[in-house]
Amino acid sequence: EVQLVESGGGLVKPGGSLRLFCAASGFTFSSYEMDWVRQAPGRGLEWVSSVSSTSDYIYYADSVRGRFTVSRDNAKNSLFLQMNSLRADDTALYYCARGGYDHNAPIDYWGQGTLVTVSS
Amino acid sequence: DIVMTQSPDSLAVSLGERATINCKSSQSVLYSSNNKNYLAWYQQKPGQPPRLLIYWASTRESGVPDRFSGSGSGTDFTLTISSLQAEDVAVYYCQQYYNTPFTFGPGTKVEIK
Numbered sequence: 001e002v003q004l005v006e007s008g009g010g011l012v013k014p015g016g017s018l019r020l021f022c023a024a025s026g027f028t029f030s031s032y033e034m035d036w037v038r039q040a041p042g043r044g045l046e047w048v049s050s051v052s053s054t055s056d057y058i059y060y061a062d063s064v065r066g067r068f069t070v071s072r073d074n075a076k077n078s079l080f081l082q083m084n085s086l087r088a089d090d091t092a093l094y095y096c097a098r099g100g101y102d103h104n105a106p107i108d109y110w111g112q113g114t115l116v117t118v119s120s
Numbered sequence: 121d122i123v124m125t126q127s128p129d130s131l132a133v134s135l136g137e138r139a140t141i142n143c144k145s146s147q148s149v150l151y152s153s154n155n156k157n158y159l160a161w162y163q164q165k166p167g168q169p170p171r172l173l174i175y176w177a178s179t180r181e182s183g184v185p186d187r188f189s190g191s192g193s194g195t196d197f198t199l200t201i202s203s204l205q206a207e208d209v210a211v212y213y214c215q216q217y218y219n220t221p222f223t224f225g226p227g228t229k230v231e232i233k
């Protein structure tokens with residue numbers, strides 16, 4: 001059974017940093033592109049970032065480029081999102097999600113999410 | 121960026137009746153070399169993560185009831201629930217995965233009339 005479990009969320013002041021973590025299991029992690037998608041309270045879904053299976057290709061939404069860094073450790077079946085210079089509009093539930101073997105693929109599994117709140 | 125729009129914003133349908141949700145992309149998501157539409161539909165129930173329903177615009181994900189179907193090509197797409205069940209109350213999102221950023225529509229809320 002595919003499982004994606006996020007952690008690392010919490011309350012942080014504007015300008016602060018946070019590192020999100022996603023533990024993956026139940027599939028061959030190293031074969032899949034992985035994504036971060038966020039959802040502000042009461043709002044829709046926003047794709048944040050994708051990292052290819054070997055980390056050769058990394059993509060970011062304009063809203064986070066230069067502030068967020070995605071990475072993965074295939075040996076530990078782990079996905080990370082380093083978030084710096086956080087702003088109030090980064091407040092959201094952050095989902096770890098599985099893409100496909102290729103970049104242009106739908107998301108077929110989602111974690112339960114970890115909540116990030118940016119507030120003074 | 122490809123902008124995704126959905127209509128209506130919400131709809132209320134009687135149990136057993138048909139629900140139809142429309143999705144439009146600001147540019148074509150049809151890749152001519154393989155004739156595939158890079159368009160997915162997701163269902164999100166309150167307090168839950170999204171669930172993949174349909175990909176390649178019309179391919180049903182494993183385990184998804186056959187009352188859910190997707191259609192359309194190019195820039196115009198439709199998700200149809202042929203006979204609405206109580207458990208289908210949710211917000212439905214379309215998403216294009218043709219180009220980064222992989223943009224989502226704003227969502228359509230489906231309720232029981």
